[in-house]
Amino acid sequence: MKPPPFDYLRATSLEEALEFKAQHGEEAKFLAGGQSLIPTMNFRMVQPSILVDLNEIPELDYINLDSEGYLRIGAMTRQCRIEQDPEVERNEPLLHETIPFIAHPQIRNRGTIGGSLVHADPAAELPVIALATQAQLQVKSADGERWISGADFFQGMFMTDLGPEEILVEIKFPPIPERTGWSFMEVSRRSGDYAMMGVAAVVTLEENEICEDARLVYLNAGDGPVDAKEAAKILIGERGSAAVIEAVSEQASQKDIDPFGSIHATMDYQRHLASVLTTRVLKQAFSRASNT
């Protein structure tokens, strides 16, 4: 339960971090909050020879609302800071609602939004939110930068599109259209445990309560955040009636998701939870959309 030996480099700027990574390539791993990486190192499941510590880089820790209404969060921003920020609550309420479900308060005091996204645990909440909110991710290397959508970023279990010399620097959330509702729910055996199932829903309504856009994204339902596109399609052009929501729950829980089962919950139980949670989040999302 102790990590094997490694070398440690402390970066004091983004430039320095990128230089270290360019020098050492695959041998070096970035250390963000460490709340996922260090346990895996303690278990010796991951054994990087060099760690580049990002925790002393203030330029990656920020929450800004820009002039076009985009909420821009630096990758090293602590989850607890995001949880308490009034701009986040106002402008990205789905993110605000979801953060308290991440592990425990002590974990959120160190864990970062960027670290969670790059770790890409299929049971994590933040990748689901990245997809549900259609956030864009900014990635930099010593040679340049690029933007990528959440959908393209997550490539599989603990795998992302990030290249060996790249670093995630920012997460940009688009402004929310009028008449948009949201909801996030998950079920775990104890408070703070990984959830057996969780889902985020976002719906946008036209004036007459007809849904014109919807997203349903699941955690612990496959090898990454699962975007239930077929289920969400059922909502387009419909009102959030009980019958429609039931059809969506059925499609999502039986067809769109692919949970693996575990010692905590069988596949069938995970599907059952998905069905129940889908109904609940959709009811709440529709209700919130009507009230905006």
Place this chain on the structure above:
Amino acid sequence: MDGKEMETTKHSIKIKVNGEEHACEIEPRLLLSDFLRHELGLTGTHVGCEHGVCGACTVLMDGVPVRSCLMFAVQAEGHEITTVEGLAESMEELHPIQQAFWDAHGLQCGFCTPGILMTLVPFLEENPDPSEAEIRQAISGNLCRCTGYQNIVEAVKLAAERGLNS
């Protein structure tokens, strides 16, 4: 494993713990929890799961509760660490939260207690009059196998009633 011993450079660092600065030479892989216990002899911080779940290792870094098993000691350079040994003003007088736990029988074996105390100190400073639900939420990241949490909650209520400045 190829059987080769990997030589890594030890780092010379200064870490401030409970107001006192310590200079030491340590491997980067030394966890903060092990540093506190083995290098400094501050065994009040306990090690339970080493993967962030149980909370027995909780200490304060710059006044904020963190899992010392999920930090490397080298990361603490430039920051202030507070452990349970740093709570009481003197050998004669316990910190009000410790006194409340004593009076309300808020511990049995005491293994989880330091982690719970360190979680509670900033919580009570920010929430001097918490509801029971808020208390239970605040300690949701700390596992106790002995008490069933009942007297822990009572101890917190007692501490809140008395105030942290008593």
